[in-house]
Amino acid sequence: MKVWDANQDRAALSNPAGDNLLAVCELTVNFCSNHEPESQVLKHVGFTIANAEIVALLGESGCGKTTTALSLIQSLPPDARITAGSIVFNGRSLLGLNEARLREIRGSEISIIYQDADVLNPVMRVGNQVMEMLRAHQSGKAVQMREDICALFMSLGLEDCDRIYHSFPHQLSGGQRRRVAVAQALICKPRLIIADEPTAWLDSETTAEILAVFRHLRQVYGTAFLLISHDPDALMAADRVLVMYGGEIVESGPRREIFERPKHPYTTALLECSKRTNTVTDCSFISRRLPCIPGHAPDPSEVLPGCAFSSRCGHRMEVCESRHPDLHEVSQAHAVRCFQYETTS
Amino acid sequence: MDSAPTFALEARGLCKTFVRGRWWHNRLRHCALENVNLALQQRTTLALVGKSGCGKTALAMCLVGLEQPDRGEIVLNGQSLQTLNRPSAIAARKEVQLVFQDSGSALNPRMSAMQIVEEPLVLCGKYSRKQRWDLAAAMMERVGISPKWSHRQPSEFSGGQKQRLAIARALVLQPKVLIMDEIFVGLDRSIQNQIANLLMELQQSHGLSYLCISHNLGLVSQFADRVAVMDKGRIVDETSSSDFSARAQGDSATVSTPCQQGPSALGTSAGA
Numbered sequence: 001m002k003v004w005d006a007n008q009d010r011a012a013l014s015n016p017a018g019d020n021l022l023a024v025c026e027l028t029v030n031f032c033s034n035h036e037p038e039s040q041v042l043k044h045v046g047f048t049i050a051n052a053e054i055v056a057l058l059g060e061s062g063c064g065k066t067t068t069a070l071s072l073i074q075s076l077p078p079d080a081r082i083t084a085g086s087i088v089f090n091g092r093s094l095l096g097l098n099e100a101r102l103r104e105i106r107g108s109e110i111s112i113i114y115q116d117a118d119v120l121n122p123v124m125r126v127g128n129q130v131m132e133m134l135r136a137h138q139s140g141k142a143v144q145m146r147e148d149i150c151a152l153f154m155s156l157g158l159e160d161c162d163r164i165y166h167s168f169p170h171q172l173s174g175g176q177r178r179r180v181a182v183a184q185a186l187i188c189k190p191r192l193i194i195a196d197e198p199t200a201w202l203d204s205e206t207t208a209e210i211l212a213v214f215r216h217l218r219q220v221y222g223t224a225f226l227l228i229s230h231d232p233d234a235l236m237a238a239d240r241v242l243v244m245y246g247g248e249i250v251e252s253g254p255r256r257e258i259f260e261r262p263k264h265p266y267t268t269a270l271l272e273c274s275k276r277t278n279t280v281t282d283c284s285f286i287s288r289r290l291p292c293i294p295g296h297a298p299d300p301s302e303v304l305p306g307c308a309f310s311s312r313c314g315h316r317m318e319v320c321e322s323r324h325p326d327l328h329e330v331s332q333a334h335a336v337r338c339f340q341y342e343t344t345s
Numbered sequence: 346m347d348s349a350p351t352f353a354l355e356a357r358g359l360c361k362t363f364v365r366g367r368w369w370h371n372r373l374r375h376c377a378l379e380n381v382n383l384a385l386q387q388r389t390t391l392a393l394v395g396k397s398g399c400g401k402t403a404l405a406m407c408l409v410g411l412e413q414p415d416r417g418e419i420v421l422n423g424q425s426l427q428t429l430n431r432p433s434a435i436a437a438r439k440e441v442q443l444v445f446q447d448s449g450s451a452l453n454p455r456m457s458a459m460q461i462v463e464e465p466l467v468l469c470g471k472y473s474r475k476q477r478w479d480l481a482a483a484m485m486e487r488v489g490i491s492p493k494w495s496h497r498q499p500s501e502f503s504g505g506q507k508q509r510l511a512i513a514r515a516l517v518l519q520p521k522v523l524i525m526d527e528i529f530v531g532l533d534r535s536i537q538n539q540i541a542n543l544l545m546e547l548q549q550s551h552g553l554s555y556l557c558i559s560h561n562l563g564l565v566s567q568f569a570d571r572v573a574v575m576d577k578g579r580i581v582d583e584t585s586s587s588d589f590s591a592r593a594q595g596d597s598a599t600v601s602t603p604c605q606q607g608p609s610a611l612g613t614s615a616g617a
Contacts, residue, residue, distance in 0.1 A: 035496060060533050061505020077500065115504050115531060118450035163373065171365060174446045174527070175397020197504070200530040201446065203396050203560045230533045232563075274534040274563075288545060290538035290567060296489065 020088075021224050022049040022072070022192055027085035029064075029071055031300070039301035041067050041080070043248045049192065052222040054214070056235050056255070058270070059244035060297050065228045066115055068244070069194045072226070073106050090191065108137040111185040115196040115228075119181055120169040126180045127165030130187055137188050152183050155216075157209040174201040182210060189221050196228045204233060211237050232274065235259075240333075243267045246298045246308030249327070253334030263336040265313045269293045307338070315340060350423035353554035354385040354408065354441065354522045359417035361403055377403040378414070379578040385522065388548060390555040392565040392586065395575035401558045402446055404575070405524050408556070409443040410434075422521070439469065442520040446527045446558075448511035452499040458485070458510055459495035465518045484513045487543060489536070504531045512540065516547065524556045529564060537561075541568045566590030 029042040042064050049055050057065050070076045072087060074094065087094040089110065094102070106112075121129055130149050131142075138145075146165075153161040156179045169177055178201050185193055195214075199207040211234060217223040227238055235241070241258040243251040243266065251264040262268045273291050295312035298304065307313070310320040319339050327335045328342055361378040377400045385391045393401050406412040408419060410426070419426045421437050429437060442465075445451035452461055463481040466472050472480065482492040488509040490502075499507055508528060515523060523544075529537045541564065547553050559565050565572060565586070572589040574582040584592075 031501075033497075033501060058533070061508075061531070061536055062503035066503065116447065116449045118447060167365075171363070173398040174402060178397075197531050201397065201527055201560070203394075204562070206397055230531070230537075270533065270535055273538050288567070290541050292538040292542065293535040296491065299491070 019050045020048045021051050021090060023088045025086045027071060027087065028083045029067055029080055030083050031080050033079050037301050041247050041300050045249055047242055047249060047252065049224045049226060051224055052218050053240065054218065054225040054227055054238045056227045056229060056238035056241045057244060058241060062297055063244045064247040065244055066196055069112060069196050069226065069228060072194060073110055073112055074102060107133055108188045109190050110192045111188065111190040112194040113182050113185045113196055113198045120177060122169055125166050126169060130184050133184050134187050149187065152187060155213050156183055157206045175206060178202060186217065189217065192224045194226045199229060199231045199234045207231065207233050247300060250337045257334050263330055263341060264338050265315050266309050351386060352384045353387045353422060355420040356381055356383045356408060357418040357420065358382060359407055360415045361407055361412060362415055377578055381580055383573060383580055385554050385556055387554055388552050389570040390557055390568060392569035392572045393556060393558045393575060394562065394565060394572060399575045400578040401575055402526055405443060405526050405558060408524060409441050410438055439518060440521040442515040442518060442523050444511050444515045444525045444528050448508045449504060451511055452507060454499050457496045457498055461510060462513050462517055465514060469518065480517055484517045488513045489539060505536055508532060519551060522554045526558045529559060529561050537564055
């Protein structure tokens with residue numbers, strides 16, 4: 001049995017841009033649909049990803065996580081446009097590149113695992129779809145490529161790989177389709193993988209297998225990951241965590257620091273929700289109510305002068321509604337966008 | 346109501362085999378369901394867990410009538426659906442609603458959010474335009490989608506919002522049984538809990554029964570009353586959720602070990 005990746009050593013770990021593989025600065029994205037006022041979905045988002053680093057992006061549904069991911073490879077929907085900011089990948093700016101250059105980068109240097117399960121072509125066998133990705137960026141013998149793909153399928157837990165290779169997407173289960181989509185993103189061994197809910201629709205055993213492949217890629221090829229997930233198992237793989245709320249980054253720091261000592265009220269509330277309530281045996285209705293953050297997420301079309309979380313925050317002060325908070329460093333590499341920590345900075 | 350059967354939905358000896366390939370030399374048989382017996386009690390939540398590809402979605406499809414089982418019987422409120430004639434079977438089917446696994450692709454991309462939610466009401470043909478609008482708006486509000494977004498199309502919603510829209514569509518007909526295929530995927534914990542609370546509230550007020558397919562064992566053990574475990578097309582175990590969560594905690598240690606061994610195991614094989 002041939003092992004996936006044994007033939008390649010494109011472990012180009014040298015990096016002209018110093019430590020950072022990707023630097024996003026002041027990224028602002030507006031959506032302008034025809035029947036609604038223009039809304040700012042991303043507001044001055046800035047972060048960096050180093051080589052071989054796994055960065056997790058957390059946040060409420062609709063807060064702009066997927067928009068951030070899509071703007072990195074510039075495949076935003078047609079009604080969205082990047083109005084300000086810069087994206088520097090591997091020492092070169094991605095925003096000025098033409099479509100042909102971008103196509104070379106997409107897939108081979110930055111690849112994405114999409115959130116939707118319907119990214120596969122319904123009239124093409126899934127093996128050929130992965131092969132298509134490999135053919136677009138590399139040359140080689142078809143037999144060799146097929147062996148590579150089968151080996152990757154095996155390591156992702158698709159054991160029946162001959163059957164899977166020749167299947168159409170509708171003949172596979174949701175979890176199997178998901179893993180084929182993951183294989184498509186991994187097959188070219190890119191420098192940066194954007195994984196939008198990579199473990200959705202998968203059981204914990206398969207999740208572990210996929211995360212093992214991620215760790216392996218990182219160790220051997222120095223691949224960096226931007227991991228968008230709510231799955232606690234997947235989040236444990238991250239080195240650093242960015243918390244997003246209402247289109248901006250409200251807290252960033254090392255994973256352990258964020259999970260053990262969260263500073264921003266939103267992060268605290270979110271982590272509070274994931275705590276297990278041990279009242280399962282008590283079947284009365286009240287005790288079975290699960291904790292959640294009251295209120296609604298802010299509407300991106302409304303421009304608020306103050307903090308976006310202020311209407312749902314338990315520690316609201318007067319200043320929260322009148323002025324927009326800045327990111328304050330509370331400790332090394334741990335920054336929070338909240339007025340509570342303004343004095344300590 | 347006095348003669349209400351104990352089980353809202355029952356599957357008796359369900360079998361389903363998918364056949365692939367038109368000719369004898371490339372024909373493949375994949376047995377998705379093998380003699381599945383499952384009973385969902387009235388006003389309770391039954392969770393269905395199992396490995397990816399073990400037949401959970403195939404079972405859900407058979408139960409709502411989107412796939413025809415090869416053998417076996419589906420009993421809804423004490424009535425076998427196979428014995429009913431077509432009009433009454435269709436009427437009975439309204440009582441069972443399914444929330445699809447991938448809500449993003451289950452919503453019509455050309456419809457507005459309001460049209461999507463009120464479509465079941467249009468199809469059942471019993472409500473006036475005003476009533477439909479009110480019911481749909483109220484349901485959208487309940488799942489946390491503001492009715493002022495009602496003219497938006499699915500592409501303008503985030504993944505989590507689409508998920509909630511799909512739930513609103515399933516609930517708007519006020520079914521008796523709701524089958525939910527991985528509805529908590531892609532949602533943050535606060536919204537997962539919010540939806541679980543909403544579903545539990547509706548269960549109390551409307552007497553709903555749920556069959557919930559999920560991989561999220563933490564949430565399942567809090568949300569469900571009973572848990573059924575499926576493997577390779579068979580139901581291998583069925584316990585109460587408290588027993589299950591106690592066992593799952595024991596199992597989580599064994600599950601996490603391959604994850605830790607994984608990279609090194611892969612590393613050695615890559616070098617070989």
